[in-house]
Amino acid sequence: MGEYVSWRSRILGAAFAAALNIFVWVVVPYFLYSDLLKLEPTAVSAAGSGIFSLDFIYTFGAIITGLEVMGALTNGMAVSVPLISGGYIASAYFTYALVNGGTFALEAAGLKFALSFQPLLFLLMLPSLFSAFKGPISFLLERTEAGRGASDLAG
Amino acid sequence: MKTEQSTAGRSLRGVSIVITLLSVVIFATIAYSAYEDSVGILGIFGQGSSTPAISAKTVYQGSTAMVSMNITLHNNGLYPLAFSISCVRSPGALNATCNNPATSIAMSQTATVHFLMNVTGVAPQSGTGGRPIDVDVNVTLNPFVSLKVTTDLSGLVGVVP
Numbered sequence: 001m002g003e004y005v006s007w008r009s010r011i012l013g014a015a016f017a018a019a020l021n022i023f024v025w026v027v028v029p030y031f032l033y034s035d036l037l038k039l040e041p042t043a044v045s046a047a048g049s050g051i052f053s054l055d056f057i058y059t060f061g062a063i064i065t066g067l068e069v070m071g072a073l074t075n076g077m078a079v080s081v082p083l084i085s086g087g088y089i090a091s092a093y094f095t096y097a098l099v100n101g102g103t104f105a106l107e108a109a110g111l112k113f114a115l116s117f118q119p120l121l122f123l124l125m126l127p128s129l130f131s132a133f134k135g136p137i138s139f140l141l142e143r144t145e146a147g148r149g150a151s152d153l154a155g
Numbered sequence: 156m157k158t159e160q161s162t163a164g165r166s167l168r169g170v171s172i173v174i175t176l177l178s179v180v181i182f183a184t185i186a187y188s189a190y191e192d193s194v195g196i197l198g199i200f201g202q203g204s205s206t207p208a209i210s211a212k213t214v215y216q217g218s219t220a221m222v223s224m225n226i227t228l229h230n231n232g233l234y235p236l237a238f239s240i241s242c243v244r245s246p247g248a249l250n251a252t253c254n255n256p257a258t259s260i261a262m263s264q265t266a267t268v269h270f271l272m273n274v275t276g277v278a279p280q281s282g283t284g285g286r287p288i289d290v291d292v293n294v295t296l297n298p299f300v301s302l303k304v305t306t307d308l309s310g311l312v313g314v315v316p
Contacts, residue, residue, distance in 0.1 A: 110307070111304055111305065111306050112304070112305035113302065113303070113304055114302070114303040114304075114305075115300070115301070115302050115303075116300070116301040116302075116303075117299060117300045117301070119298055119299050120182075120185065120299045120300055123178050123181060123182070123299075124178070126174055126178065127171070127174055127175050127178055130170070130171055130174055131171065134167045134168075134170075134171055137163075137167060138164050138167055138168075141161050141163050141164050142161065142164060
């Protein structure tokens with residue numbers, strides 16, 4: 001079976017995952033949302049299709065943090081793989097939905113702004129999507145004969 | 156017992172590192188280009204330390220106002236900069252036709268955009284009468300980011316003394 005991971009390191013990993021994910025997926029989007037409201041109160045309603053709200057930030061922040069923390073607590077077990085991959089997929093969707101698929105519009109100072117950045121959004125989501133795919137593949141490779149080098153060719 | 160990672164596993168880790176490094180480099184260069192180009196574009200309106208690089212002239216013929224504008228842009232960024240202006244027919248706006256100029260500026264290059272607009276239904280003694288003349292200004296940092304700003308140019312069609 002896999003390498004043994006102590007409960008102490010799991011709990012420390014879970015605490016670190018909780019702090020990091022709360023900062024990245026809740027605190028940062030919250031301040032971005034607050035800055036947008038200060039810029040133009042009507043800007044938030046114009047931006048996206050109404051998804052960009054505190055409820056959305058808190059909901060998905062909790063989902064992503066919960067999945068990553070559970071993945072860290074079950075580190076070394078097979079069940080951690082879908083939990084961590086689920087966290088990456090949720091973070092990729094959160095990023096996509098938060099910026100309305102790379103099309104962001106708002107009105108400020110009598111001007112209408114429309115920002116389009118789909119290629120950049122894909123680049124932003126790529127590490128999360130690749131990590132979601134890499135986890136299960138690495139797990140399967142480490143635990144099957146197909147992933148190991150041939151013993152008669154070693155040395 | 157710790158098992159050695161397989162070749163495929165190491166390859167996946169390598170790809171993950173490459174993707175992350177590539178993302179960081181591209182984001183850093185885009186942020187730098189966006190900042191430099193923003194300073195350059197705002198500079199054409201006289202903001203910041205750059206001298207204005209925009210000139211506009213309006214000629215009246217009866218109830219038609221002909222606006223000509225020259226905008227000189229310099230690309231200080233690391234990616235090609237595309238710039239275009241087009242007329243927009245908004246509700247309640249004056250009827251305007253434009254030549255819809257567009258240009259693509261390579262790195263460290265300068266280009267001048269000649270914008271021509273004919274606006275009908277204008278009275279030289281009363282101007283636009285409060286009706287807007289909307290245009291779309293498109294700025295694209297190829298191929299990553301595109302910004303469209305819709306602005307009112309009715310200020311260029313003022314009352315003739």
